[in-house]
Amino acid sequence: MELMTRTKNGWLPNLLEDIFDDRLTENGFNTMKSLPAVNIEEKEDKYTLELAAPGKTKKDFNIELDNDLLTISSEIKEEHKSEDKDRNFTRREFSYESFKRSFTLPDTVDTNKVKANYKNGVLTVDLPKRDEAKKQPKRLIDIS
CATH class of the missing domain: 2.60.40.790 (Immunoglobulin-like)
Structure with a gap:
């Protein structure tokens, strides 16, 4: 079981995408998830x-x-x-x-x-x- 998945190209973890995602609100939660x-x-x-x-x-x-x-x-x-x-x-x-x-x-x-x-x-x-x-x-x- 993988705890961290990789992006399509396999180089960067999704965690980095989440950190730099511009849809984050001021409290750090992704608005698209709510x-x-x-x-x-x-x-x-x-x-x-x-x-x-x-x-x-x-x-x-x-x-x-x-x-x-x-x-x-x-x-x-x-x-x-x-x-x-x-x-x-x-x-x-x-x-x-x-x-x-x-x-x-x-x-x-x-x-x-x-x-x-x-x-x-x-x-x-x-x-x-x-x-x-x-x-x-x-x-x-x-x-x-």
């Missing part, structure tokens, strides 16, 4: 937002919709802190950090029909489009 990755897909009848958050349960999330601002957040649970307190890690990359992400929704979203589901480490939020925003089939216009 924000879960998000995919947003536009379909004909809805937008689908997928947020990668493995190791959580659906009770860990708070999803708020304030007018056109969708906010997804999760707080650190005390049980995670106490579980890890007595363990001796040589490397620790699992993260149970709090996060908060906000998304401004377009006017085309029907905010009364937003639904969320958490399965296999991915939080999926369906954002249905309003009927008038959906693509209409082609039709002929009669001339009067």
Whole structure:
């Protein structure tokens, strides 16, 4: 088992990349590790937002919709802190950090029909489009 992995070219350890990474915050933590990755897909009848958050349960999330601002957040649970307190890690990359992400929704979203589901480490939020925003089939216009 390797405790330190090497870069693609095999010369420098990843530790050096972490030290010189420009995404470090003032407290020394990488901001990319505390924000879960998000995919947003536009379909004909809805937008689908997928947020990668493995190791959580659906009770860990708070999803708020304030007018056109969708906010997804999760707080650190005390049980995670106490579980890890007595363990001796040589490397620790699992993260149970709090996060908060906000998304401004377009006017085309029907905010009364937003639904969320958490399965296999991915939080999926369906954002249905309003009927008038959906693509209409082609039709002929009669001339009067």
